Amino acid sequence: MEAVCAFSVGTLHIPTAPERLTSFKKSIFFSNHVNSHISLVSGGISKSKLFTALSPPPLTESSNQPEAEPEFEGQAEKFDWYSQWYPLMPICDLDKRKPHGKRVLGIDVVVWWDRNEGAWQVQDDACPHRLAPLSEGRIDQWGRLQCVYHGWCFNGKGECKFIPQAPPDGPPIHTSKKACVASYPSSVQNDILWFWPNTDPQYKDILTRKKPPYIPEIDDPSFTKLMGNRDIPYGYEVLTENLMDPAHVPYAHYGLMRTAEPKVKADREGGRPLELLVENLDINGFIADQGWSKSKFISPCIFYAYTPDKPSSSGETQKPSAQKKMALIFICVPVSPGKSRLIWCFPRNFGKWMDKIVPRWIFHIGQNLILDSDLYLLHVEEHKIMDIGPNNWQKACFVPTKSDALVIGYRKWLKKYAGGQVEWRGKYTGALPSTPPREQLLDRYWSHVVNCKSCNSAYKSLNVIEVMLQIISVASIGIVATMKQGTMSVVTRNSLVVLAVLSFALSRWLAHFIYKIFRYHDYDHAFR
Ligand code: FES
Ligand SMILES: [Fe+2]
Structure with missing residues (x-):
């Protein structure tokens, strides 16, 4: 929670804002009275039921040992990277007037608004004619996706509806299967567009069998729900473990936020021992207890932190409506080796006026600064992990304190169930992209501004x-x-x-x- 609090404080760190506002913001995010009640369900099914309904019986175990784990024995259930829903973008940052190109799991997709169907469509970002990217195209006057290389047009099902070069009185070559674009199952949930990374017809109705993880606070009108997104120049694994690591906050984000003061300050920054505990680790993720907060890793993308319910002075749990509640939601998307995308949202049911009068881009100033402040560290760290091999992380890293328990839990999940890293299905050699000049690495324009309606x-x-x-x-x-x-x-x-x-x-x-x-x-x- 502290790690994610850092992020939210970054949200609130507005250098030009008056002190009065800053004080209020600090108080609402660091009040000891803030409580949170979170229940994560998927399409109305409770998480535990979902696990039972959709997956084979999970392997459940406790992982509260901070030490590096020995090699796993026996055959663990295998996590299938390609049988999951993946978020593409928050809807608020998608422009209905044009197609968008996105890469997830190494798959290039074009996302566009199909006004005829009233739905977002997700299709292969390659024109069947000569493989030009459809995301560089346009929506024509009939609401079809037009490839701008030679003008072929496609509908929301991926069917080719027009080939300008075909004689009108000739054979209807546009009806050939080879003229179609593959379409992916997609769904809008929690104001985020999700897609299923498999175009096989057997998954056409996957939504009826398995839904994306559902986060009630995002859809609850009594909560704020400002979102943000940024393309990150390091991989999904390092991004996810970083968000689970509260111990780095006083150091890597020094001066950008306030963390809880230790009783005895051992240094200027105020790092302290943290008693973190991972519970119920299985193929679907884990639950973590950080003492002052709870969090959940919902594999593969969601890390979700919240303050647990606080009993009232009478000893009973307060009514949800009487509690100040907030959640910190991070959605980590694997893009390609060395690249990921972060979508964030910090719903809360108090201080809502602030989101109404302060434009979203002001919040993004602090949030981007938080991301920048450890970006270079993580980019370099990832290269070192790749040098030793991701499966040797447990051997190469010395993690003797409980402050690393969540990171160890996540690495354990990765190694035990998910092959140690994202499965790219042979699309890449395994090498990371080389380190670009610093200005490019820390670029905000292409990584965020062009993809954020407010900042843009x-x-x-x-x-x-x-x-x-x-x-x-x-x-x-x-x-x-x-x-x-x-x-x-x-x-x-x-x-x-x-x-x-x-x-x-x-x-x-x-x-x-x-x-x-x-x-x-x-x-x-x-x-x-
Ligand atoms: S490549 Fe798309 S129409 Fe030719
Ligand atoms: Fe922004």
Whole structure:
């Protein structure tokens, strides 16, 4: 919870916000009175029932030993990476007017709004004609997906409806099966678009048999539900374990948040022993107890933390409606080796006014800074893990304290059930992409801004303001320079000069702000 609290505090770390607001925000996120009641169900089926209904009997065990585990004995149930629902994007960040290209599990898909069916469609991002990416296409006037290379058009089922080069009086070649695009099962749940990564017809109705994990708070109107997403330049495994690791927060995110103060501070940052415990680890994930909070890993994508119900002074559990509740939801998506995508949401049933008046991009300033602050560390760490081999993580890492219990639990789940890493089905050699220049690694524009409606429109608006300030500056100087002596009072002349200087200074400051917030913000731990 602390790790994720760090993230939420990042949400709230608004350097320009007045102190009054900052204090309130700190108080609502760190109040000892905050309680949470979370029940995770899938399509109305309780989690335990879901496990029973959809999976063979789970192997259940306790994993509270922080030490590296010995080799697993016997044959564990095998996790099938391709028989799961995967989130693509929050709906709020999808534009219905254009197709979107997304990669998940190494599969390139095009996501587009099919107005004829009133549904989002997820299809292979390769045109059957000559394999051009359909995500670079457009939606035509009849609501079909048009490949912009030669104009072939497809409907929501993936059927080719038009081949411009085919003579109208010739054979209907567009009806050939070879002219079809493969469609994936998809579903919108919790305001997120999910897809099933298998186009085999046997999975066409998979939604009736297995639903994506359902998170009640996101659909509960009494909760806020601002979401965010970012493409991350390190892999799904390292991303997931990082979000489960509260011990790094006072150090890697120093100054970006406040963690609980230890009784005796051993250093400036305030790290302390943490008694973490993993319970009920099985193929479907695990539950974790962090003392002050509970969390769940729902394999393969969701890490979900919440404050447990707090008994009232009379000893009884408070009514849910009387409690302040919040949840911190992280959805980690495997994209390709060395690349992942994070979708986050922090529903809460208090302080809702803040989300109504503060635009989403303001929250994203702090959230992106949190992600930036350990991004380079994790990128390098992942390369080292790959050098030794992901299956040797337990041997190579020395994890002697209980603060690493969740990370150990997750690595144990990976190794025991899921093959030690994401199954890429031979699409990749296993090598990670090389480390790009720092500016590219910490890029915010392509990893977030273009995929975030709020940041994107703020970026465009602020750029317009910057240009307007420059125009005002140049125009003011121009007027002063061209007006003849005596035709303008000294006061007016001086006012125009001041206006020019101020506009210019403001435009420079704004340019710097835009670059730092929406393009690139280097992060130097040594001087924090
Ligand atoms: S590649 Fe798509 S129409 Fe030719
Ligand atoms: Fe954003």
